[in-house]
Amino acid sequence: MSTIPDAGERVPLACPSCSPGEQTVHEIIKPDGQSTVRCTECGHVHKEKIEKPREIPVDVVVSQDGDSLSTTVDAPTEEDVAVGEEFIVDTPEALMQVRITALEVGPEQRVDEAVVADVDTIWARVVDNVTVNVTIHPNDTRTDASRSLKMQVPGDHEFVVGEVESAGGEEFEIDGIHVRTDADAADYRFDKFDHDGDMVFAKDVKRLYGRDTTTAAWSAW
Template identity: 35%
Template sequence: MKSKYFEFSNSFEYAYMGLFSFFRYTIFNVRIMLEEENEIEIKCPNCSPADETWHEVLKPGQSPVAKCMDCGHTHSYRIPRVKMKTVKIIVSNMEDSVVMQTLLPEEERFFIDDEFVVEDINSGDVVPIMITVLECGDKRKPSAAVKDIDTIWGRAIDEITVKVAIQQREITDPAEIKVPGDFKFVVGQNVKVDGKDYPIVSIKVRGGSFRSKEGDFVLAKKVKRVYAKKPIYGRRGRY
């Protein structure tokens, strides 16, 4: 027969574990939001000299320093002033076409068959497309910088690439997954990466806002980044 002390002790331990999990989850979400504000996409001289990758900003200011989240290399960097240009986008979907306008960095280069998400500056509509034509003046080119592009023609596509950050304590593993544009990412549910499930704790929305309340959802085409965590296993199992 169990004593009242044993029952009380056992109940207290379960309550403590639940409270600990709650605070750990809350702190985790707060840390994620703070970290997102201290992250930047820049080129890494060690592992990615040609393409931008996610970095953690270690030292902001006039002489900033960042750490690559892919290889861990720490280096200084410069943030160039980015000029933006309004570009006309013609999106075809079967027999229908819609004209949109979006802001793009002038120095960014696009290629035929590139995939990217168009966000209309007038309506706020978001559509993933595959580029079919790059119109530069009276010429059509296989590739061009935004500053030379007058119109981008594209075909609406079903799947888009979504960036996922899988975190465990101080370690972040970046990943990318392909999902339908209308796929729902739900806070509290799992996201599958390389065949493994990771619980979603926060979602960064295009435009800068966060969704971190359990049950909140965002369509894939409106997601900037999904934050998930690696399960931590304790004496009584996962929590």
């Protein structure tokens, strides 16, 4: 089932005047079975049949750094959704980009992919700003003096094996990156990277491993 869009909405359409082969942004002037629209590029007014899928509210639980909040989003009934996909959640607290981590379709029943109409709850985590776990090893032969810390960075920050990063007043050279299980498998062939030049986005990092470069004689204290 589809519905007619509202006046003032903007939709991508081909313009018979300036762009018959490519879509441009059009503003809906008068919604109807044949809606009157105006091309925002050249101002040409014409009629088009425009329908948008019926949407339903879906419960979403969003987690970030151990905290979670519940909200709802409107989604097209017949749209397919899957673990790993990202979308925007607009709440009174913040506008967040999130990634789906699980789809609940029944009591204690979770799947990796489903149609929106079948989904009871979408579980997701924030990915536009993330906390990354880091393990830093000393720059000598000791193996029992490693320490852990956390970094807060934008989700699209690039971590590259062989490059130096700083956190908590310390610098370290990245020598290994573990990838999260919800990262897109098409982007990463392996779940761990340790060759110079290997890159993983912060939102996909499970843990960073690095070698301390701050001091010549590194101390665990």
